[in-house]
Structures are given as structure tokens and as C-alpha cells.
Amino acid sequence: MLLADVAATSTAVAATRSRTEKTTAIADLLRRASGEEIETVTAWLSGTLRQGRLGIGWSSLRRLGDVPPSPEALLTVVDVEDAFTTIAGSSGPADVAALFARATAAEQGFLRGLLSGEVRQGALAGVVTDALAVATGVGKERVRRAAMLLGSLPEAARLAFAGGEAALAEVGIVVGRPVEPMLATPASSIEDAWADLGPTVVVDAKYDGARIQVHRNGADIAVFTRSLRDITGSVPQVVALVADLDCDTVILDGETLAVDDDGRPRPFQDTMSGFDSARPYFFDCLHLDGTDLIDEPLTTRLAALESVAPGLRIPSSSVTGAEEIRAFFDAAIGDGHEGVMVKSPSGVYAAGRRGKAWQKIKPVHTFDLVVLAAEWGSGRRRGWLSNIHLGARDPDGGPPIMVGKTFKGMTDQLLAWQTEEFPRHETGRDAHTVHLRPELVVEVAVDGVQRSSRYPGGVALRFARVVRYRPDKTAEQADTIADLAKLGP
Numbered sequence: 001m002l003l004a005d006v007a008a009t010s011t012a013v014a015a016t017r018s019r020t021e022k023t024t025a026i027a028d029l030l031r032r033a034s035g036e037e038i039e040t041v042t043a044w045l046s047g048t049l050r051q052g053r054l055g056i057g058w059s060s061l062r063r064l065g066d067v068p069p070s071p072e073a074l075l076t077v078v079d080v081e082d083a084f085t086t087i088a089g090s091s092g093p094a095d096v097a098a099l100f101a102r103a104t105a106a107e108q109g110f111l112r113g114l115l116s117g118e119v120r121q122g123a124l125a126g127v128v129t130d131a132l133a134v135a136t137g138v139g140k141e142r143v144r145r146a147a148m149l150l151g152s153l154p155e156a157a158r159l160a161f162a163g164g165e166a167a168l169a170e171v172g173i174v175v176g177r178p179v180e181p182m183l184a185t186p187a188s189s190i191e192d193a194w195a196d197l198g199p200t201v202v203v204d205a206k207y208d209g210a211r212i213q214v215h216r217n218g219a220d221i222a223v224f225t226r227s228l229r230d231i232t233g234s235v236p237q238v239v240a241l242v243a244d245l246d247c248d249t250v251i252l253d254g255e256t257l258a259v260d261d262d263g264r265p266r267p268f269q270d271t272m273s274g275f276d277s278a279r280p281y282f283f284d285c286l287h288l289d290g291t292d293l294i295d296e297p298l299t300t301r302l303a304a305l306e307s308v309a310p311g312l313r314i315p316s317s318s319v320t321g322a323e324e325i326r327a328f329f330d331a332a333i334g335d336g337h338e339g340v341m342v343k344s345p346s347g348v349y350a351a352g353r354r355g356k357a358w359q360k361i362k363p364v365h366t367f368d369l370v371v372l373a374a375e376w377g378s379g380r381r382r383g384w385l386s387n388i389h390l391g392a393r394d395p396d397g398g399p400p401i402m403v404g405k406t407f408k409g410m411t412d413q414l415l416a417w418q419t420e421e422f423p424r425h426e427t428g429r430d431a432h433t434v435h436l437r438p439e440l441v442v443e444v445a446v447d448g449v450q451r452s453s454r455y456p457g458g459v460a461l462r463f464a465r466v467v468r469y470r471p472d473k474t475a476e477q478a479d480t481i482a483d484l485a486k487l488g489p
Contacts, residue, residue: 004073007110026131039154047119067100148180148352178224180352187359209255254282401457409465
């Protein structure tokens with residue numbers, strides 16, 4: 001398969017807003033890929049590289065300049081994959097220039113998107129998952145589950161084409177291989193969470209830490225972040241505590257958190273900048289001593305967690321009424337935590353999914369949104385990039401949808417940071433505004449949302465203010481326009 005085929009499909013997908021048309025186009029391309037190409041093509045159309053980030057961002061591509069394009073499309077998928085592997089093991093610029101010289105103008109545009117992490121086609125992992133199901137005839141939920149348990153959609157694609165539904169059905173948990181984490185849905189109120197999940201619920205304190213997943217297989221211990229990045233070498237205290245547990249194999253889900261001497265949590269930024277001193281607090285157990293628990297109800301998983309790591313549990317209680325949830329919530333806030341998680345006792349662990357079985361409650365409504373642009377400040381804020389444009393994730397795979405602007409909650413220190421950091425993500429500017437690649441995630445508190453004809457999503461934030469930036473999250477993990485709409489009138 002030629003690179004031109006992949007680039008042409010990406011262009012066609014970008015030209016339509018129909019999810020069905022996007023899915024059909026990608027499925028057609030996947031069917032034409034050979035066995036050695038399928039993982040690569042799946043990764044590229046998901047906007048990722050199998051080699052990971054190569055350190056070739058927009059600044060490097062700008063320095064590259066305009067490389068004269070090839071007049072003829074000759075590059076194959078395998079050629080480009082080999083070139084990316086070479087670039088990953090080199091200093092990069094010369095090898096990137098050589099690759100671009102072999103590419104047509106259209107292919108160069110696609111390569112720039114891949115290398116910068118910004119494939120603009122309105123269809124990434126979610127739509128590619130749908131297309132993979134169509135192309136192979138395998139059920140969508142089977143594909144999604146396999147991808148989450150493998151931690152790799154490209155690997156799921158390879159198995160689906162090689163062995164169909166039977167091959168994906170055999171995919172299970174492997175200790176040492178990270179699983180996509182289960183996600184929570186914001187609850188509109190304590191009463192609503194109770195109505196959804198009662199008459200008995202599990203309530204956990206919601207810590208303001210960094211999500212971790214810990215795997216132990218005998219003496220081998222690995223620690224992964226929310227994005228499945230291996231940080232084992234950065235968390236010696238976590239490794240030491242898990243090494244002392246009375247088990248042979250285990251997979252634990254939880255948070256790592258920096259605390260003061262009196263046990264109160266320190267600011268989130270302290271956790272992110274000092275992993276080595278943060279300690280773990282676990283709220284789930286996905287595997288214990290040869291038994292996979294991911295499909296067991298929460299009560300079974302918590303019993304396993306209590307048996308193996310009772311001293312490392314996040315505070316948790318089983319309650320039977322909304323007032324008991326509120327009392328637990330008030331206590332958690334009083335102890336300096338973010339809020340609570342309300343969970344269904346019968347819920348299974350839905351890896352990689354955001355479902356109603358877990359609902360998060362905070363003192364105010366907060367959302368993780370994508371920074372799309374920033375305006376130069378005036379008056380006291382003159383000279384600083386200040387008013388940020390906020391976007392919610394499009395659940396159908398399109399670009400983030402703008403829902404408002406704010407400069408509320410910004411300290412002078414944060415304004416200075418934005419002014420230094422934002423140009424590193426710049427795609428262009430005018431006299432008033434610097435436009436950014438949709439990469440930075442910011443947590444924003446709001447009093448609610450309202451209907452709006454000003455923004456394309458039909459909703460706008462009410463009294464938005466910045467809480468903090470979320471370097472632990474990607475734009476794909478931001479909240480959706482549908483999440484915001486739930487607060488609307």
C-alpha cells in the first residue's frame with residue numbers, strides 16, 4: 001500500500017462530517033492493507049505513531065522549511081514506517097528531510113500531521129474502532145474491549161484481521177501489560193447519583209492525585225500512568241510498598257499523592273513534580289494471584305483489594321442513602337480532597353470507558369477542556385497571554401468545540417507560564433490572538449452552562465474560572481460537549 005492511499009483516505013475523511021461516511025472510508029482502506037501494514041495504518045489513522053512521539057514538533061517542522069515534493073507517489077507504508085523507526089533512533093532532522101524529499105505535496109501534509117501529533121481529519125481512535133469492526137465483521141464492543149485490554153488499537157486490528165472474533169475473544173489481562181483505565185462520569189448532584197446507583201452504593205474519597213496502575217509479577221513491578229506510560233523508575237516509594245504486599249501477582253488501580261507531614265494532601269502540582277515522594281492509594285484490584293477480576297462486580301474486587309493491600313486503600317464506605325453520601329462528601333472536603341466517587345457495587349470494570357457505574361462529585365462543576373487559543377491581555381495583564389478559548393471534546397471524533405473564554409482564576413504566575421508555554425503549541429496568530437494546537441488540557445470550574453447561539457455546540461459556560469492545568473491528561477481525555485450539555489436548561 002502506498003502512503004498516498006492513506007493520505008487520500010485521511011483527506012476524504014476530513015471532508016465529511018458524517019460518522020458513517022468516515023467509518024466506511026477507513027474500513028475500505030483497512031481491508032486493502034496487508035498483514036504487515038495493518039497495525040501501522042490503524043495507528044496512523046488514529047493519529048499516532050507506533051514508535052511513540054519522535055520529538056519532531058511544529059518548531060522542528062518549521063525549521064525544516066519547504067522541502068521540494070516528489071512529483072510522483074512512490075513511498076509505501078512500509079517505507080515510511082522504516083523511516084520513522086530510523087528517525088526514532090537518530091537526532092532526526094536530516095532523516096526527516098530525506099523522508100519529505102521522497103513524498104508528494106499531499107503526502108508531506110499528512111506526514112506533518114503525524115509527526116506533530118495533529119492529524120486533522122475529525123476521526124481518531126473512536127471512529128477507527130468502528131471502522132475496524134465494519135472491516136472485519138467483528139462486533140464493535142468486542143473490538144473495543146480487546147483494544148482496551150491490549151492497550152493498543154493497532155494490535156487489536158492485527159488480531160481481528162488474522163483471527164476474527166475468536167482471536168479477540170481470547171484477549172485477557174496480562175500482568176505487566178497496562179489496561180486502559182475505567183473513567184467516571186460527572187454527577188449533576190448527590191441526589192441524582194443516588195437515584196442512578198442506589199439503594200446501596202460504594203463511596204470513595206476522590207483524591208487530587210495522579211492516576212496510576214500498578215502491576216506486580218513476583219519480584220517484577222511496573223507502574224503506569226493514566227495514558228499507559230511506564231513511570232516505574234520515577235516512583236520508588238510506590239514500588240517499595242507494593243513489593244511488601246503478601247501476593248505473587250496483582251494489578252492495582254489508584255492514585256499517587258504527595259501529602260504533608262500531617263497527612264493532608266499537597267497541591268496537585270506538587271504530586272506531578274515530585275513523583276518520587278508521592279505514595280499510592282488504591283481503590284480497585286483487577287487481578288490477584290492468578291485470578292482476573294475485571295469482569296467481577298465491584299464488591300468482589302474490593303474484597304480482593306482489602307485482602308492484599310488494606311493499608312493502602314483510599315477511604316471508602318458502603319452507604320444506603322443520599323444523606324450518608326453527603327456526610328462522606330463533607331468529610332472528604334474537610335480533609336482537603338476533591339470530593340467523592342459514587343460507585344455501583346455490582347458494576348464491572350469497564351476498561352477505557354466512561355460510564356454511569358462510577359460517578360464523580362465535586363463541590364462545584366468542573367470540566368477538563370482543551371485550550372484552543374489565547375488573547376493578549378490589556379491593562380494590568382498587558383504583555384501576557386491571558387483570555388483563553390476553551391473547547392469541549394467532540395464525541396464523534398471531530399475537532400474540539402468551542403464553549404467559552406475565561407481569564408478568571410489566573411494568578412500572575414499562571415499568566416507568565418501561559419505566555420512562555422503557549423508559543424510552543426502555536427499554529428498561527430494575529431494582532432490579538434495566538435492560536436494553539438489542541439493539546440493543553442485545563443480544568444475549569446463553572447456555575448453551569450447555558451444555551452448559546454454564539455458557539456457551534458449550542459452551549460456556553462457560565463462564570464468559568466481556571467482551576468489548574470492537567471499535564472497528566474491528553475485532549476482525547478477531555479470532557480465532551482455532551483458532558484457539558486447535561487448541566488444545561
